[in-house]
Amino acid sequence: MGENAKILANEPGLGLTITGRDVGLPERVPMVGVPEHRLDSVVAALSKNHSIVLSDKENITVIPKPVTAVDLKIVADYLQKQHEKIQAADPTKKQGQAAFTMGIKRMEQSNERIPDTLPQLKALLTHVAQSPDLTTLKERMNTLHTQFIQHYSTAVQNTIDTGAKAELKTPTNALKDPPQGENVAAI
DSSP: OHHHHHHHHTOTTSOOOEEEEOOSSSSOEEEEOOOGGGHHHHHHHHTTTSOEEEEOSSOEEEEOOOOSOOOHHHHHHHHHHHHHHHHHOOTTSHHHHHHHHHHHHHHHHHHHHSOTTOHHHHHHHHHHHTOSSHHHHHHHHHHHHHHHHHHHHHHHHHHHHHSSOOOOOOOTTSSOOOOOOTTOOOO
16 A cells, blocks of 8 residues: 555566555555455565565455564564563463463564574574463563573674674574474474
């Protein structure tokens, strides 16, 4: 919608047509629609360079743009906020279940955004996202928080100092593998 629709309509080779919808504003809102029979091929082509939000009458699906580099300062800040939210959740209250559900979803989404060049971080996020309950999630978030600080603090500091993407030289044994089990991804 909006300016994004104009950008996508100009993507070469896709044949997308820009339309508009009257939503009560002085001008129609630009939109791009995709016929259902072309959806898979258009999404595959667009997701190489763009984040995508798909919606129908019942569902909204977000397909993030692939990440090739990551600003570890942003990751650190985000994980810190998630850690604080999870630790504050009370498992005896309804809010605790909502925090658990959202925490799991956010860790899954975070893992999708971490490039494959950081397998230890991806394994830790996977382990956290597979927590069966809020108490386990809190424990695993503590471990993730500690491991992230220990392993990436120098790279995060470099990012803060230089304002650039940190290049990581990850020792193969720098992070302990998460405990093995039937639902835990191994590195």
